[in-house]
Every structure is written in C-alpha cells, then in structure tokens.
Amino acid sequence: MGSSVCAEPLNSGQGRVCPRTLRRQLDDLQAGRATPRRTACSDLLPFDLTHGRLHEWLGVQGDAASSRQWSPPLELLIELARRSMMQQGVGRVVWVGRSVHPYAVVLGQRGLEACTLLARSLFVHAQHASERLWAADLSLRSRVAAVIADGRAFDLRATRRLQLAAEAGGSMCLLARPPWEAGVLSAAATRWMVSFLRSPTMTRRWSVELLRCKGMQPDDRARRARVLELDRATRALRVAPDVLDGLGETATRPPRRARTG
Amino acid sequence: MLLTKAVSGREVVVRRCAAAAKAGVEPGMDLAHARSLLPARLAPAVEPHRPECDAAALHRLAANALRYSPVVAADPPDGLFIDVTGTERLHGSERRLVTLVAARFERLGFGARIAAASTCGCAWAVAHFGKHALCGVPHGCERDGLRDLPVAALRIDGRTEEELREVGLETVGHVLNLPRASLAARFDPSLLRRLSQALGEIDERQEPVRPAPPIRRAIVFNGATDNWESIHAAAEELLAAVVKDLEARDLGVRRLVLSLREEGGGAVAASLQLSRPTRSFKHVWTLLRTRLERLCVRGGVEGVEITAARIARIKHEQCASSSLGGDGRSDERMAGELTDTLASRLGPDSVVCIDPVASHLPERAFRTRSALEAPLRVSAGSVPHGRPTVLYRRPEPARVVSLTPDGPILGLAWRGERAEVVACEGPERIEQEWWRWDPPGGGRPRRTASNDRRRPPPPARDYYAVQTRSGRWLWVCRQVGGGRWFVHGEWC
Numbered sequence: 063m064g065s066s067v068c069a070e071p072l073n074s075g076q077g078r079v080c081p082r083t084l085r086r087q088l089d090d091l092q093a094g095r096a097t098p099r100r101t102a103c104s105d106l107l108p109f110d111l112t113h114g115r116l117h118e119w120l121g122v123q124g125d126a127a128s129s130r131q132w133s134p135p136l137e138l139l140i141e142l143a144r145r146s147m148m149q150q151g152v153g154r155v156v157w158v159g160r161s162v163h164p165y166a167v168v169l170g171q172r173g174l175e176a177c178t179l180l181a182r183s184l185f186v187h188a189q190h191a192s193e194r195l196w197a198a199d200l201s202l203r204s205r206v207a208a209v210i211a212d213g214r215a216f217d218l219r220a221t222r223r224l225q226l227a228a229e230a231g232g233s234m235c236l237l238a239r240p241p242w243e244a245g246v247l248s249a250a251a252t253r254w255m256v257s258f259l260r261s262p263t264m265t266r267r268w269s270v271e272l273l274r275c276k277g278m279q280p281d282d283r284a285r286r287a288r289v290l291e292l293d294r295a296t297r298a299l300r301v302a303p304d305v306l307d308g309l310g311e312t313a314t315r316p317p318r319r320a321r322t323g
Numbered sequence: 324m325l326l327t328k329a330v331s332g333r334e335v336v337v338r339r340c341a342a343a344a345k346a347g348v349e350p351g352m353d354l355a356h357a358r359s360l361l362p363a364r365l366a367p368a369v370e371p372h373r374p375e376c377d378a379a380a381l382h383r384l385a386a387n388a389l390r391y392s393p394v395v396a397a398d399p400p401d402g403l404f405i406d407v408t409g410t411e412r413l414h415g416s417e418r419r420l421v422t423l424v425a426a427r428f429e430r431l432g433f434g435a436r437i438a439a440a441s442t443c444g445c446a447w448a449v450a451h452f453g454k455h456a457l458c459g460v461p462h463g464c465e466r467d468g469l470r471d472l473p474v475a476a477l478r479i480d481g482r483t484e485e486e487l488r489e490v491g492l493e494t495v496g497h498v499l500n501l502p503r504a505s506l507a508a509r510f511d512p513s514l515l516r517r518l519s520q521a522l523g524e525i526d527e528r529q530e531p532v533r534p535a536p537p538i539r540r541a542i543v544f545n546g547a548t549d550n551w552e553s554i555h556a557a558a559e560e561l562l563a564a565v566v567k568d569l570e571a572r573d574l575g576v577r578r579l580v581l582s583l584r585e586e587g588g589g590a591v592a593a594s595l596q597l598s599r600p601t602r603s604f605k606h607v608w609t610l611l612r613t614r615l616e617r618l619c620v621r622g623g624v625e626g627v628e629i630t631a632a633r634i635a636r637i638k639h640e641q642c643a644s645s646s647l648g649g650d651g652r653s654d655e656r657m658a659g660e661l662t663d664t665l666a667s668r669l670g671p672d673s674v675v676c677i678d679p680v681a682s683h684l685p686e687r688a689f690r691t692r693s694a695l696e697a698p699l700r701v702s703a704g705s706v707p708h709g710r711p712t713v714l715y716r717r718p719e720p721a722r723v724v725s726l727t728p729d730g731p732i733l734g735l736a737w738r739g740e741r742a743e744v745v746a747c748e749g750p751e752r753i754e755q756e757w758w759r760w761d762p763p764g765g766g767r768p769r770r771t772a773s774n775d776r777r778r779p780p781p782p783a784r785d786y787y788a789v790q791t792r793s794g795r796w797l798w799v800c801r802q803v804g805g806g807r808w809f810v811h812g813e814w815c
Contacts, residue, residue: 122815125742125793133795133815136712154658165714165812166677166689167707180677184658184694186665187673197665204661205654258794264746266796266814292814297708 083277101146101234106299107254108272108284111142115251116225116235118213120273122257123241134238135256135268136164137292139210141299144172144179146208146234153207155179158186158198162212162238171297182207191215195223202227202235213237222249244273251276259289266292267302326372327354337372341434374400384433385532391424396529402450404443404529421457443529444521445469448476448495465522470496477517483510495521535572538631540564547586547623554583554624558615559608561629566604569631575600578633581611583618584626591618596671598695599659600635606660610667662694671695683707684756685714685811709751709788711798711812718800718809728806732789732799737810742791749787752803755780786811 100110111117119139124131139162143155157163169180186201188194191214198211202224209228213221216237228235237250244255253274259267271287289302325348326338334354342365348357354369361367378399385397391414394406407420414420417439428435438449440460445468449460452472460468469476472495474487487510492498498506498518507515519525540561548554558581569576577600582592593614601607666674674694682688688707692699724734731747760780783803790796798812 122795124738125740125791125795129740131738131740133713133813136815140712153654156661164712165685165710166679167685167710167714168712169677170679170689180679183677184662184665185675185677185691186669187675188669193669197669200664201661204657206658206661258796260745260790260792260794264748264790267794294709 080277080279099149099232101142101149103142103145106138106141106290106301107270107288111234112251113146113234114229114232116221116228116237116249118221118237118239118248118250118253120239120241120244120253120255122268130242132240132242134162134212135270136162136238137266137299138256138268138270138290139236139238140164140169140172140179142234142236143208143210147173147179147182150207153205154182154184156184156186156198156201156206156209157211158188158201158209159194159212159214160187160189161214162210191220195220198235198237199223199227202233203231204233205231206233208234208236210236210238213239214243216246216248218247218249225249225251250274261291261302263304265294265302324368324370325354325357326370328372334369343367377401382532384431386534387431388424389532389534391420394529394531396531398447398529402447404446406529406531407439417459421459425457440465440468442521442523443527444478444517445523447478448472448521452476466499469521470494470499474498477514477521479514479517480511483514486510487514538565538568538572538574538576538634539628540568541626541628543584543626544624547625549620549623554627555612555615557627558611558629561627562608562611563604565629565631566602566607569602569634573637574634575602575637576607576631576633577635578631579607579611580630580632581615582628582630583620583624584628585620586623586625589621591620593618594632595667596695597659598662598666599655600637601656601659601663602637603656603660606663610663613667666693666695682756683753685710685753687756711788711796712814714798714812715810718811721799721808721810723799723801723808732787735789735791735797735799735810737797742793742795744789745792746790747787748789750785750801751787752783752785753800754783788814 099113101113102110104110119135121132121134123129124133147153147155163185166180169183170178172179173182184201186197188197194212195216198209201209211224216224216239221237224235224237239246241255244253252272255271255273257269257271259269261267268290269287270290272284275284289305290299291302292298293300324340325336325343327334328337329335336348336350336352336354336357338350339348339357343357343361346362346365347360358367378397381397381399381401381403385395385403388395388403388405392405392407392410396404396406398404405424407417411417411420414423421437421439425435425437436450436453436456438446438453438458438460440446440449441462442465445460445465449458449468449472452475453468474492474495474497475484476495477498479487487493487498492501495518498514503515506518516525520527542557542561544553544557565576565579577597579595579597580592581595582590584590593611595607595611595614597607597610662674671693675691676694676698678690678692678699680688680690690699719737721735721737723732723736725732729750732744735742735744757780781802782805784800785803786798786800788796789799796814797810798814799808800811801808
C-alpha cells in the first residue's frame with residue numbers, strides 16, 4: 063500500500079477516506095502491489111489493525127487526578143499480540159520495557175496449548191528511552207509478529223524511526239504511553255485512549271477510544287468509545303454485551319488531524 | 324527400569340536396572356515373567372532397547388575419559404579400555420587413578436567395575452568377574468589374578484565355553500594347568516590367542532577413539548603490535564577460517580572465545596555466547612567486533628586466537644529463497660540473531676524468556692531464564708483462574724478500611740493515594756508450600772538442609788479483587804494472622 067496508512071478497507075463505511083489516500087490505494091491496486099497484512103480485530107475495535115504500522119495506546123492514570131502513575135492497557139495489548147501471532151503462524155512477540163511485561167501466567171493461558179503466547183515471547187529489560195527505542199527498532203526489523211514497547215518519553219523522531227522500522231519488517235508495533243503524553247507529536251498510524259470503566263456485573267471493563275487515525279477521518283460511529291470487558295468463562299476480551307452495539311458515549315474531544323508523517 | 328526387545332513375538336528383557344536385578348530379573352527373561360518377579364510398588368519403566376544409542380553413549384563416555392589418557396578404546400557393549408601406561412604418575416599412583424575414575428563415573432550416574440592390570444585381557448577378566456568392584460593386578464601376577472576366575476573371563480565365544488565345561492574345565496586355573504599343545508588341538512584357536520593375550524605373551528591392539536579436533540585458528544604477528552586495524556583484520560580473517568571449518572563439518576557455534584596474546588606472556592579473552600548454533604559470518608562478526616573493541620590490552624599484542632568453544636549441529640529449516648521475495652533467512656534464524664544482538668548490547672540477563680512452573684503461589688508460578696540458555700523442560704500444572712494482568716515484583720504495602728476484619732473492603736490507601744472501593748471479590752486463600760519447610764517439631768530431616776528451611780514458613784495469604792471508584796481492579800492480599808495488607812497486582 064505504499065506509504066498510505068489507512069487502517070480500513072476501501073468500502074467498509076466506517077470512516078471517510080481522504081481523497082489522496084484513496085488515490086494511492088487505487089494506484090497500488092492497479093500496480094498489483096500487495097495489500098499489507100492486518101490483524102483481524104474488528105470485533106473489538108472499529109477496524110482491523112494493519113501490520114507494518116505503529117499504533118499508540120495511551121494507558122490509564124492512577125486513581126487521583128494529579129497522579130503521575132499509569133498502567134499500560136496490557137489486557138488489550140495481549141489480545142492484539144495473540145491475534146497477530148496466530149495470524150502469522152507461529153510468529154514471535156517481543157515485550158520491550160519492564161512496565162509492559164505482563165504476568166507470565168496470563169500469557170500462558172493465551173494461544174494454543176502447544177504454542178502459548180508465553181512460549182513465543184521474548185522479554186527485554188531496558189530502562190532508558192534510548193535503549194528501549196533501539197531494542198524495539200531492532201525487533202521490528204527482525205520480522206517478529208508484534209513488538210509491544212513502553213513508549214514513555216519517546217519524541218516525534220523516535221516514533222518516526224519506529225514507524226519506518228515497522229514498515230521495513232512488516233511487523234506490528236504497539237506502543238504504550240502514559241496518558242499525559244497525549245499532546246506529544248507522533249508518527250503513529252493510530253492513537254487510542256484506554257480508560258477503566260465501572261461495571262455493574264463485576265467484570266473488568268475498559269473503554270477504548272480512537273483519538274487519531276492517519277489517512278482517514280473517522281465517522282461518528284468509529285469515534286465513539288468501545289466498551290470492552292474480560293469474559294470470565296473464556297478469559298478473552300469481548301465487547302460488553304449489555305451495552306448497545308458495544309459503543310459508549312461519543313468521544314468528547316475532536317480527533318486530531320495528522321500533522322506528521 | 325527394563326529395556327526390552329521383541330524376539331519372535333515375545334518381549335524379552337535385554338537390560339535391567341539394579342533394583343530389578345536385585346528382585347531376580349535376568350536378561351533373556353520374558354517381560355511378563357520379569358513383571359511378576361518385581362514387587363507391586365516397583366512399577367518398572369519399560370522401554371525398547373536401542374543398541375545404537377548405547378554405542379553412541381559409550382563413544383561419548385570414551386571421549387570423556389580422554390582426560391585420563393590419550394588412548395581410550397570403547398569395548399562394546401558396556402566396557403572401556405583406558406591405556407594408563409605412564410599417565411598414572413600424573414595422578415599420584417595407579418590405585419589413586421582407579422579411585423578417581425570410579426568417583427567421576429559415579430558422578431556421571433554410572434556404576435562401574437574397574438580393574439587395573441598390565442594386559443587388556445587380564446584387566447577385562449578381573450573387572451567382569453573379580454570379587455571387588457575396584458581392584459588392581461600387579462605386573463607379573465596375571466596368572467594368580469586369573470586363576471580363580473571362570474573360563475568366560477577369557478573373552479571366548481559361548482560354544483568354546485560350553486566345550487570347556489563339558490570336559491570339566493570350570494576356571495581359568497584349570498585351563499592354565501593343561502599343556503598348550505593339547506588346547507590347540509582340541510578347542511577353537513581363539514582360546515589360545517585369548518589366553519596368551521591375557522598373560523601378555525602376545526600383543527593386543529585396541530582401536531582408540533579419536534575425537535574431532537577442536538576448531539581453533541590462530542595468527543602470531545611478526546613482533547608485537549598495537550595497531551588495532553591489524554588486530555581487527557587478523558580477527559576477521561580468523562573468523563572467516565573458523566566459519567569455513569564449521570561449514571566443512573556441518574556444524575554451528577554456540578560459544579566463541581577470542582583471545583589476544585599480550586606482550587610479556589599474558590592474554591585477554593572475550594567470550595561470545597549465542598542463543599542457537601550459527602555459522603553466519605556476518606552475524607558473528609558484528610557481535611565479535613564490539614567485544615574486541617571493549618577488550619583492554621596493556622602494551623602490544625603478539626597474536627590472536629579464535630576458538631569455537633562450544634559447537635552443535637545446526638537444525639536445518641525451510642526458508643523463503645531470495646528468488647521468491649525472501650532473503651534466505653528463516654524466521655527462527657532471524658529470531659536467534661535478534662536475541663544475540665539484544666543480549667550482546669543489553670547484557671544476557673536483560674533479554675529473558677519465561678517458563679511456566681507448577682506452583683500455586685503467584686510469585687513462583689514462573690521461572691525466568693536468559694534467552695541465551697536452552698529452555699528447561701518444565702511441566703506447568705493446572706493454570707489458576709482469575710489472575711491479574713500485572714503482578715508486581717514485590718507486594719506493595721497498603722492500608723485498608725473495612726468494617727470487620729474479614730468483611731468487605733471499603734477503602735484503600737496505596738502509593739500515597741486514597742481510593743474508595745465500590746466492589747470486592749474474595750477472599751481466595753493461598754497457602755504456603757508446606758513441603759518446602761521443615762516440620763516445626765524437628766521431625767525427619769530433609770535431604771537438603773538450608774537456613775531458609777529452618778525458619779518458620781511465612782503465613783498464608785487471603786487475596787481479594789477490589790474495584791475502585793474509577794473502575795480500576797486491584798489484587799489485594801492480607802497476611803493471615805498478621806493483618807498486614809498489600810497490593811500484589813492489577814488488571815489493566
């Protein structure tokens with residue numbers, strides 16, 4: 063698909079595609095260029111996520127409004143990594159930065175019996191942003207299924223480097239960032255905000271909201287936050303069944319237009 | 324444990340362990356008969372007998388015994404000849420050498436009968452049929468050593484042995500008393516040859532094992548140099564030669580040692596460990612070059628040496644060829660190279676894999692190992708339900724508000740923040756692993772005694788999942804009896 067970053071098929075009707083992107087897609091189709099692979103997740107998110115792209119996930123802040131503590135949205139990232147791994151056959155998943163390392167028992171429960179997410183995972187301990195960036199860049203170029211990285215203090219140049227590495231290796235990069243970095247410029251294809259939701263049914267619930275999507279202007283339906291919950295029986299994420307269409311209230315802030323990339 | 328083979332439709336015991344031998348199981352016995360002899364509590368592990376595996380293991384053991392002598396020969400199915408002529412002095416004495424060999428074999432898990440004698444035949448006879456597991460026959464006393472042993476000790480075939488028994492010749496002493504001419508006329512010629520070999524009258528040659536020479540390449544400079552470009556070039560050339568050697572033997576390297584010989588006799592070395600066997604020059608040189616640059620050399624360098632310290636066979640994999648759009652590298656190989664490069668810069672302990680462990684304690688349900696090490700064969704037990712997404716490295720102390728000690732939690736103060744609790748699940752009691760501690764009243768001492776064992780076990784824990792007003796779910800625990808609260812994980 064060249065350098066276009068549209069995350070959605072042409073005729074899905076979930077958003078209005080920019081004319082320039084549409085032209086590139088048509089050119090690609092006419093030239094017979096391969097369509098990039100996608101991780102099928104339209105049951106959870108408004109559209110499937112494209113491989114070879116950088117996707118940013120703003121995590122959840124602590125309980126107090128002034129808190130500088132945050133939690134990366136790991137439950138969702140684990141689910142996306144699992145789907146990406148299964149789609150690539152038996153791809154590998156690299157977790158860069160200690161704050162995005164999930165509890166091993168949970169990873170052992172995901173995937174097939176002989177090939178769990180835990181068995182295909184590589185964990186990298188890197189404290190400094192430069193080390194995390196280098197490790198994520200190298201992993202993305204090594205054709206792994208997905209790289210989940212702690213993206214604290216990554217600037218525009220760092221995200222651009224990761225985007226290029228993801229394109230080169232065809233891997234999916236999922237970058238977890240603290241919520242107060244929502245205003246930092248980034249070269250990511252999509253940016254999502256995840257927050258906790260209280261549930262009347264004692265389940266773990268999150269709301270996932272699309273903040274930005276390069277190359278596409280999402281319509282109202284795509285901009286509305288999705289309500290996801292952890293199914294107790296299957297231990298998998300799903301759209302909350304008691305919420306109409308799984309959609310929460312409309313996103314409060316307007317989506318930022320892409321300024322870079 | 325029994326090893327069996329199928330003989331005309333029957334399973335026949337070929338080898339048996341010491342416990343089975345004690346119960347009366349003999350080679351050649353039917354498997355059903357052997358099972359009936361064994362007591363009910365000894366359920367034997369029965370596996371097919373594979374002689375080729377035995378031969379390979381014996382060969383490896385012979386290569387291992389090369390530390391005692393340069394001439395070691397395998398004597399199938401279960402023997403080794405070690406020619407210790409002249410080397411016993413290095414170990415003190417022959418007697419001490421025999422003890423050393425026995426101790427080493429025991430550490431390797433083998434029970435061994437060892438005899439030292441001046442001829443192979445005499446040593447073989449005494450080792451197989453002597454009264455003691457370890458013994459030595461002094462030079463010149465071979466006749467006395469052999470005299471009381473049965474005729475089978477002469478390494479003769481079964482038919483000759485039978486013929487000797489028929490005429491009442493039971494021991495080697497009986498055979499020795501007869502004139503040699505009559506033996507040659509009446510029995511197989513191999514009897515006379517074996518007898519002469521045992522007595523040292525004729526020579527006996529064994530085919531020694533010859534392990535493949537280690538892959539090592541070295542360059543000695545014409546005088547000491549401190550020019551790094553020369554040293555780099557020499558190392559690069561040596562690595563190319565090592566890779567060529569590996570290709571010739573169809574092997575890959577797991578650990579490579581580069582050493583620089585310093586002026587004045589010293590040497591500095593850098594070791595490079597790899598996650599999987601490889602012989603990719605580009606990959607190894609990228610890693611080795613950074614190691615070489617980090618080496619601290621005082622004075623000039625007289626020579627460079629590269630040794631493949633650990634080699635292994637390369638598992639061949641199918642990969643996309645360059646004509647089909649691939650770059651000729653399989654995904655597994657790329658993953659191995661990624662691991663090596665990450666570990667080379669960040670350190671081997673910073674790139675890890677995690678194996679599941681069968682334990683119900685949350686912090687013991689997994690084991691971390693460096694990605695450069697081979698995976699452990701661990702079996703995870705049943706995976707518990709309802710575990711959080713993140714487990715903190717150490718439980719973090721918290722203060723909890725509740726109406727009753729066992730009642731639902733109403734509020735939580737943790738990490739300097741207060742949170743109102745709106746929902747609470749639990750408790751789930753997780754007991755300690757009682758078998759890891761000694762019983763309080765002393766009792767039977769356990770096999771491994773450590774200071775940790777003697778301490779009282781930590782108290783059990785009650786775990787609750789609580790939801791704060793913001794919707795966040797935390798995994799909170801309380802020490803039973805102590806009343807201290809901790810936050811141990813969260814769902815995020």
